[in-house]
Amino acid sequence: MPVPNEPRVERTDVLVIGTGGAGLRAAIEAHDRGAQVTLVAKGLARATHTRMSGGRYNVVSGIVADDHTDIFFPGYSRGRRSH
Numbered sequence: 666m667p668v669p670n671e672p673r674v675e676r677t678d679v680l681v682i683g684t685g686g687a688g689l690r691a692a693i694e695a696h697d698r699g700a701q702v703t704l705v706a707k708g709l710a711r712a713t714h715t716r717m718s719g720g721r722y723n724v725v726s727g728i729v730a731d732d733h734t735d736i737f738f739p740g741y742s743r744g745r746r747s748h
Contacts, residue, residue, distance in 0.1 A: 677703040 678700035
């Protein structure tokens, strides 16, 4: 049995750090292509940033009349809503 806080060596083909939507998707893709995948997360498996954000995507969809990249990107890059 491993001793807590003792370093150990792991061998893997692909190391994915983060178990949010992007990390899990990358792990699935690597696995499906035959790689041995190791996932590393800093918190509980169910406490991903994707889950905490509600799984929403910030995109310009064109559904809203004033939904345009010229409005969206400047606000997004400052970390706030563009509307």
